[in-house]
Amino acid sequence: MRFYDYQHAPSPRRVRMFIREKGVNIPTVEVDLREKAQYETAFERKNPRCTVPVLELDDGEFIWETLAICEYLEARYPDPPLMGSSPEQRARVVMWYQRIVEDGFMAVSESYRNFVKGFSGHALIGPTGYPQIADLVERGRVRTQVFFDDLNTHLTGREFIVDEVFTLADIAALATVDFAKAIKMEIAHNQDDLKRWHQSVSARPSAKT
């Protein structure tokens, strides 16, 4: 197997953490997004969406999309479970993962990609060029604020996002909260439960990757 990564990007960080939590060793290839290596023909052949993370399997197949990669790794390396230990818990993990991506990650991304000069003409991922829309910078920030508030409320009286166990949902939320620093948004002083959770999951060795 081979893992296509980019150290500074939040999406591959989710897979990096997942791999580290599983305790497996997968050779990694760095795809330099700053140098636009994702648009090179050789990489586009691996992933037509031109994004990382990508996992190359031993038979040469390429799996892209964080959730698909994590599903695959969970099936191959079931211990420790990071996507639930029962059908119901698994559904809760995917449910929360999806919500975190749609309401949190996409909100931060909306603000960031419509602001940063380097994304000019590439406000959305993928090989098709889309222009930046200035109004989305603020809308993304408002959406991020709502997401932080909702997550803070959900974490009241809870150690982790799903039940009492660390899962992919926590990984996705940590990557999102840390990504929000790129749009200068931090956990607010009154979001105590989000702060407590963030301190606890950030202390895991996998979070240092």
Ligand SMILES: N[C@@H](CCC(=O)N[C@@H](CS)C(=O)NCC(=O)O)C(=O)O
């Ligand atoms: N839905 C995809 C999103 C992947 C994604 O957005 N990756 C970003 C890095 S965080 C990327 O590769 N961007 C390339 C670009 O901006 O052109 C997943 O979960 O894997």
